[in-house]
Amino acid sequence: MKILKEREGFLTNFEVEQHLTDIKKKYNWTFDEKDDEELQKDKRKNKKRFDACGVNLEVITRDVLSYVHNGPPSNIDNVENFKSLGIFLNQYDLMKVEKLQIMNSLPRSMVILYSLVEECDQRFNEEKCEAIINKISELFPLGDEGEEEEEEEADHEGDEDDSKMED
Amino acid sequence: MFILSELSDLVRIPPHTFNIPIQHSITDELNKKFANKVISNLGLVVTIWDLLDIKDGLLKPGDGGSYVEVQFRCIVWKPFIGEILVGWVSDCSAEGIKVRLDFFDEIWIPKSYIFENCEFKQVEKAWVWRPDEDTEFFIDINEKIRFRVEEEIFVNIKPQSSSEASGLEEPTNKAPPYALLASCQTDGMGCLSWWD
Numbered sequence: 407m408k409i410l411k412e413r414e415g416f417l418t419n420f421e422v423e424q425h426l427t428d429i430k431k432k433y434n435w436t437f438d439e440k441d442d443e444e445l446q447k448d449k450r451k452n453k454k455r456f457d458a459c460g461v462n463l464e465v466i467t468r469d470v471l472s473y474v475h476n477g478p479p480s481n482i483d484n485v486e487n488f489k490s491l492g493i494f495l496n497q498y499d500l501m502k503v504e505k506l507q508i509m510n511s512l513p514r515s516m517v518i519l520y521s522l523v524e525e526c527d528q529r530f531n532e533e534k535c536e537a538i539i540n541k542i543s544e545l546f547p548l549g550d551e552g553e554e555e556e557e558e559e560a561d562h563e564g565d566e567d568d569s570k571m572e573d
Numbered sequence: 574m575f576i577l578s579e580l581s582d583l584v585r586i587p588p589h590t591f592n593i594p595i596q597h598s599i600t601d602e603l604n605k606k607f608a609n610k611v612i613s614n615l616g617l618v619v620t621i622w623d624l625l626d627i628k629d630g631l632l633k634p635g636d637g638g639s640y641v642e643v644q645f646r647c648i649v650w651k652p653f654i655g656e657i658l659v660g661w662v663s664d665c666s667a668e669g670i671k672v673r674l675d676f677f678d679e680i681w682i683p684k685s686y687i688f689e690n691c692e693f694k695q696v697e698k699a700w701v702w703r704p705d706e707d708t709e710f711f712i713d714i715n716e717k718i719r720f721r722v723e724e725e726i727f728v729n730i731k732p733q734s735s736s737e738a739s740g741l742e743e744p745t746n747k748a749p750p751y752a753l754l755a756s757c758q759t760d761g762m763g764c765l766s767w768w769d
Contacts, residue, residue, distance in 0.1 A: 409615060411579040414646060422575045422619070422648055429620065458590075460605035466619055469676030470650075476675065477659065506574060507657065517768050521657055521721075521761035 416502065419510045420488055423474045426467050433459070437468045477511070487545045494541050498534065512542050576651055577622055578615060581644045582606075586630065588637040596624060599643055607647060609676075611751040613727050616651030617677060650677070652722045652753065659765065662716050665700055667693045672718060672755065679752040682720060686756035688763070702763065710767055717765045724754040 429435075433456035436442045445453060457464075488509070495505050504523050513519040519535055520526045526535065582603070590598035600621050607618040623646055630639035652658060660680060664671035670687065672680040684693070690703045700712040712718065728748045757763055 407580060407582040407612075409578065409580055409612070410644065412615060413651075414577040414579045417575040417577060417648060419575065425622065425648065426620070459601040460608060462610070463604045463608035463620055466609035466676055470619055473675035503574070503653065503656075510574065511657065511659070515768060517761040518719075521719075521759060524655075 416506050418506055419474050419477065423471065426471055429463075430467055430471070432456075435464060435467065437471070491541065491545055495538070498538070499529065508538070508542075512546060514539060514543065574650075574652055574656055575619065576616070576649050577646050578649045579625070579644065579646050581642065583640055583642050585636075585638045585640055591639075595627065595641070599624060599627065599641065599645075603643070603645060603647075611727075612649070613729055613750065616649040617751060619648040619650055622646040622648050652725075654722055654724065656722045657719060657761075658722065658755075659717060659719050662712060662714050662718050665693070665698055665712065665714060667695070670700060670712060670718075670757070672720060677753075679749040680720070680755050681752060682755045682757050686723065686754070686758060688758055710764065712764060718757070719762050719765060719768075720755040720757050721759070721762060722753055723756045726752045726754065728752075 430437075434445060434453050435455060436445055491509060492505075495508060500508070500523065507522045508519070511518070511522065513522060516535060516539070519539060523529070584599055584602045584606075586595065586598050586602065590601070603621050608620050609618070611617050624643060625646060626644040628642040630641045632639060658674070660672040660674045662670055663673040663678065667684070669681060669683040672682060674680070684691075687700060688702050688704075691700055692703075693700055697711070698714070702710040702712065704710070728750055730747065730750045761768055
């Protein structure tokens, strides 16, 4: 094995997710019950689980997908919004990696943005930073996620209640 | 962050896959070999992105397979120094904090890289950050934590000895092939809930 070019280019989490989702779909892999249902509904004839590429690929596909889904970009639902964020960020004098990090982690508050962009306070004034954050909330609204979290909390409380009942 | 790396390798195509298109069998063989593996001084390979060039196959006497040299690009996970990532705390000890991602476990925040005014509480097994006298912030196990990558460490791993491979001998505690040193010292780092 030879390494020809160590870093040919960068990928955003979104692109990696798309690539892995394609693989998962093509190979008929299911990682949870929801996937099973979707596969059942699929009208394709060949639904055999493909395994000629080794179990390691399956493991890493599952783990990376769950990493990306747990991260902030999970609410990127269409390519258009993602593209327009990229174009919007082009007008600022950001380093390539900084731009990528913003697109990967979608900062919602100043503190996070400041930690992603080096010397943010000297390079950009407050208005510009706010413009970035506002654009992110405009393109990828958080509304749904908040509800989900509440639901989760409710579930946890429910669990605790259950355990108390058993005691 | 994920990057694309360009590699070349000699792949053996097993005879039973001669009936499917060669691109497919090469991708399968490469995935078998590289997916979820660490390449020393490069990073953790996720999967193959695309194939760039496939040379003519070579035969070896006494072997039914054909050997093909391929140039390909693969997705590699390699965070750069200074990258900000989010993970879960998997272990707290007096020496530091261990953090994991869904697909990568070897991230270590040594105690010298945690906030000043931070101390480890033996009773709760948690790190406590005191930004001022009256406030206490806890870093607990399974908490979501944001950190900055400081250093990457690659270790060359020797192949398993035959007795280890057959399970006769427990492998001794070996260093992981790829580990990250991280820090948690500036604004915005630490548990996610602190900064909301």
